Amino acid sequence: MNRRAAVRTLLYIAGGTLVLPACFRESGKASIDLTNLSISEDDEQLLAELTETLIPATDTPGGKELLLHLFVLKMVDDCHKPEEQEQFIKGLSAFSTWSSHELGKRFAEADADSRTGLLDKVDENPDEALKKFFSITKRRSIQGYMNSQYVMTNLVKYELVPGRYNGYAPA
């Protein structure tokens, strides 16, 4: 992606006001304005690593580069009920503790295989908030990915103007 496209993507994904890129921040707060969620810089980074684990960079961009974590935050902040937002925050914190415990180090520091292996075990976790957090994050990451400018213009192309309809197209 060239810079202009990257900035545009960033804006589309973040939606709300972009405060400052993470590296310039000293506040310890999230990099986008959130109305309902209280998210720390650490939380945001964990979420970035999580979306990257869900949808990793290969020869095409993954979660981090497409800023899926910011999309997840934006959607949870604006489109979910207060109860779900509460569970999301509780689950995020529970996920942080649980993953560190299971991996023996912070989620961000673990290698990709161990992270993937851990996510495969989320379903077995008895913590309902953690599971809810994970299912929201996964669903919204998938949505953000499939509806990202990158995917819609390069991989699964969205046609704004099809100009045709064929009801007998070969399968």
Next chain:
Amino acid sequence: MANLAIDSIKERTFDAIVIGSGASGSWAAKEFTEKGLKTLLLERGRNVEHVKDYPTTNMYPYEFEHRLEMPYADKQKNPIANRCYAYGEDSQHFFVKDDEHPYIQVKDFDWIRGYQVGGKSLIWARQVQRWSDFDFEGPARDGFSVDWPIRYKDLAPWYSYVERFIGVSGNNDGIPELPDGEHLPAFPLNAVEDHFSKSVSQHYKNRHVISARCAHLSKPNPIHIEQGRVQCQNRVLCRRGCPFGGYYSANAVTIPWAQKTGNLTLRPHSVVHSIIYDEAKGKATGVKVIDAQTKEEMEFFAQVIFVNASALNTNLILLNSISNRFPQGLGNDHGLLGKYVAFHNYTATIGAEYDGLKQYRTDGRNPAGGGYIPRFRNVYKQETDFLRGWAAGFGANRSDVRDTSGIGNALKDGLLHAKLGPWRVHSHMMAETIPKEENFVSLDAEQKDAWGIPLLRISIDYDENDRKMRQDYYEQMTEMFEKAGFTNIHTRDDNRRPGNDIHEMGGARMGHDPKTSLLNKWNQLHLCTNVYVTDGACMTSTSTQNPTLTYMAMTARAADHALSELKRNNL
């Protein structure tokens, strides 16, 4: 001063006033301005200019802050608008927000409104079917409402007139209960829709599955090019407003056409308070308007007034047009105004899968949405224990299925490498409801809106006939699906509230007799003949067709009548 006042009155005097700029109102304006009448077109909402005021029309999904989803706060604030299928992040600016324009729900009722120039013609479903005499003769034959004062032959030439101008794609199917029209080529059925159509024809005598007829330019004629429109581009993003003018909207077609004559004065932000009745002259002389922004009250005058404010708002305006002569509302000596409101019952759907024809899929998008099943129940004779019947939409599609179960590379693979899913079929019911006195709207005695106009009270509900018909739809459609080899059939009551079909009709019904109706066969108020009502409020019964085409045809016919009456000095 005296001269100033005379000038001012002169400036506010027109040949014709049309209240409401949607599909029917803009048709009246087109007809009048084309024939040289200085016409004032009043619209309570803001102006929406074709193309210029379609802010979302060329946006990609990723350009929407929430990828087209409405935020939770908006759903809490505007539950009624959010229950409308067409309300989304790309179209919400064309819908009335609940709290801006309150009304009183005596019974649950979703009143979906579009207060802007063009009204709901920007966001409508664009399905257009003619009525036949099986519809017009319904009330007389089955003993409800009152007899329609018109028959198909009265409206047929006007259907043609409107269809030629707006552009309607469809086949001439030769079905007596769904008359043929002046059609552009149909959007053809797809493989499975065709299969169902053939199966239904094979198994039933009077049942048909045809290409849905819709107000899209499948192949424009010179008249459509002259309107500045081009062929529909199969975007199916219609609710955002179409930059191609691919479908009929007042904004793309009738309003610019009227403007081109130089005879149109379009006045947005004009809330009509009431129609002014002059007792000495025995007719209406104009309308009282509240400017929506300044709240300034003003009067406009004309020889003829068309009321096209949308069905329930037309009732409201007439009910609020109080004079010594008409203390209960204009033309309402008998108190029937606002009563016998009816609508369409869209509560039932059915879905299934089909395991065959796997060599095909669809490519591109079909703006018609697929097939249409004209009403076949109780058409030639009464054959069930409920009155009237239902039509149905029918569509088949085969979409990509993406495996979302994995994590990491497996998930990415699953998302990017879709498999073709099974054919899925879907239908929704469009049932007639019977107009009844107890389904009514009225004005609240105390509460008023921000413009000093009484709030509308709405008391409308389903009844036993509606429930029986829904059951019949489930049974008949299930049988038809089974005969076509569809599997995994599931019926669903979507529990939608009355009004959510967005086809409210009646309240100022047409009829032969001034004692039992409000309007005569030309859509004139029996008791105030220079006021015409040609939107949904005039409907004596609802039948099952999507109503807008009938309103447009009725409007063109009534405008023609008004023009000849004006010539004869009869108004």
